[in-house]
Amino acid sequence: MITKFSSRLAKYALVPTAVAALATPVALTMVAGGxxxxxxxGRTAADSDSSSWPRQTSGVSANQRSGSxxxxxxxxxxxxRNTxxxxxxxVASDGSTWTYLRNDxxxxxxxxxxxxxxxxxxxxYCGF
Incomplete structure (x- = not known):
């Protein structure tokens, strides 16, 4: 029975789709892990984002911290006034998100x- 099911998946080129569908929940669990x-x-992060913002606009100032x-x-x-x-x-342990940035x-x-x-x-996403 399983052999027939596998053969049908292969015949209709559904094996990659089935594998991807099974792997997706694992990837989501890892990111949402908190x-x-x-x-x-003390943790830093590589510059993976190409965006730069000319002004920090939400409030007067924000503390930059050594961790999230x-x-x-x-x-x-x-x-x-900063770029x-x-x-x-x-993602921090409380579920909030934090950005690593350089104040130019x-x-x-x-x-x-x-x-x-x-x-x-x-x-x-930083990947950790």
Whole structure:
């Protein structure tokens, strides 16, 4: 019975589709995992996002931190006069997203909660 089912999948070129359908939930689970995706204090990220934003517009200023948590140390500040170069985002243990960025105005880098950034931060996932 299984052999016939496999033969039909192969005959109609459905094997790649079936494999992809089975793999998709695994990939989604890994990204949505939350705690394992957070950037620990001291973690940096490569520049995977080509977007740059001329102004930090959501509020007066935001703390740049050494990780994706308010318990991580402050590495700098991003305010409405700065040019920000987004690198990528990750998901904190509480489910919020944070973008790693470089402040091109003063050269500092760090993680900023996406709700404080223009366009809600980067749209490129860091992969951790």
């Amino acid at each position: 705690a394992s995706a957070a950037a620990s204090c 948590s308010t318990s991580c140390g402050i590495t700098g500040y991003a305010d409405n 920000l170069d987004y690198h990528c985002y990750t 105005t003063d050269g500092t880098a760090g993680w900023v909660k996406d709700s404080l950034l223009p366009n809600n931060g980067s749209n490129v």
